[in-house]
Amino acid sequence: MKRRLLTLPAIIFLLLVAFNVPASAKDTWTSVHSQNFFLVGNASEKEIRQVATRLEQFRDVFTRLFAKLNFTSPVPTTVIVFKSQSAYKPFNPRNDAGYFQPGPDVNYITLTTEQRNSEDDPFRIIFHEYVHLLVNNTMKDAPLWFNEGLAEYYSTFYVDEERKAFLGKVIPNHVLYLREQKMLPLSALFAVDHNSPYYNEGNKRGVFYAESWALVHYLIQADKGQHLPQLGVFLNLIGTGTPIEEAFKKAFQVDYSVIEKELKDYVGGNHYTMTRATFERKLEFDEDMQSR
Numbered sequence: 001m002k003r004r005l006l007t008l009p010a011i012i013f014l015l016l017v018a019f020n021v022p023a024s025a026k027d028t029w030t031s032v033h034s035q036n037f038f039l040v041g042n043a044s045e046k047e048i049r050q051v052a053t054r055l056e057q058f059r060d061v062f063t064r065l066f067a068k069l070n071f072t073s074p075v076p077t078t079v080i081v082f083k084s085q086s087a088y089k090p091f092n093p094r095n096d097a098g099y100f101q102p103g104p105d106v107n108y109i110t111l112t113t114e115q116r117n118s119e120d121d122p123f124r125i126i127f128h129e130y131v132h133l134l135v136n137n138t139m140k141d142a143p144l145w146f147n148e149g150l151a152e153y154y155s156t157f158y159v160d161e162e163r164k165a166f167l168g169k170v171i172p173n174h175v176l177y178l179r180e181q182k183m184l185p186l187s188a189l190f191a192v193d194h195n196s197p198y199y200n201e202g203n204k205r206g207v208f209y210a211e212s213w214a215l216v217h218y219l220i221q222a223d224k225g226q227h228l229p230q231l232g233v234f235l236n237l238i239g240t241g242t243p244i245e246e247a248f249k250k251a252f253q254v255d256y257s258v259i260e261k262e263l264k265d266y267v268g269g270n271h272y273t274m275t276r277a278t279f280e281r282k283l284e285f286d287e288d289m290q291s292r
């Protein structure tokens with residue numbers, strides 16, 4: 001058998017061709033292990049560690065405030081942090097600001113630290129997606145309005161001076177949207193599922209997300225929190241198969257029309273409260289992280 005030997009210039013040519021790829025392929029990929037997350041990305045190590053810190057803070061605050069939620073995910077969560085919109089684009093066909101993909105073996109969160117505009121704060125997206133993870137761990141088939149409304153509600157989480165956590169900050173765009181658009185009747189809001197146009201079509205999504213957020217905000221914050229236990233009863237009844245309208249009447253002791261009116265007044269009234277939680281221990285996690 002005759003072997004064809006490559007000459008040195010040919011080998012050099014092959015090497016040049018093989019390595020003549022755009023500079024972007026030479027990105028440095030860094031992985032960061034924090035206590036509860038595995039992050040990997042072509043963003044800088046500092047940025048990836050910041051994402052890890054914010055996620056750990058968020059998780060920490062949640063585990064302290066909501067002891068009943070199941071925080072132990074049966075599968076690990078990998079967070080992929082892209083350095084820019086353009087680096088993220090090939091993996092992001094819907095052009096989302098961030099994405100959460102639960103799976104049987106691993107959950108994925110993808111995002112970029114490069115911000116498109118003030119509404120698309122990547123951390124809002126991370127917290128939004130992470131709430132989905134916690135809800136999916138804790139509840140089977142959570143109603144879509146509740147899952148999205150709660151995710152939006154907690155997406156504004158922020159920590160001030162490392163000690164004070166703020167929950168339930170108002171999202172101005174949602175308020176503006178609801179004042180300008182006709183709100184959905186609750187029966188329509190509760191009926192939205194993954195196949196509904198209100199979940200999938202651009203202009204309809206706006207009202208669905210805004211109203212889900214407002215309803216959750218109202219149920220948690222309004223009237224000094226007196227609706228919160230009712231929300232718990234409502235979700236339990238739905239979870240055990242009670243038809244939604246019957247569950248609503250049992251839990252809130254009123255018809256849809258009463259809460260619809262209160263919600264409209266709540267959005268129009270502009271008297272939002274939020275929760276501030278202060279912690280004695282600093283919410284810092286940097287020492288526990290390992291990078292490679």
Ligand SMILES: [Zn+2]
Pocket residue numbers: 128132147148151
């Ligand atoms: Zn969502």
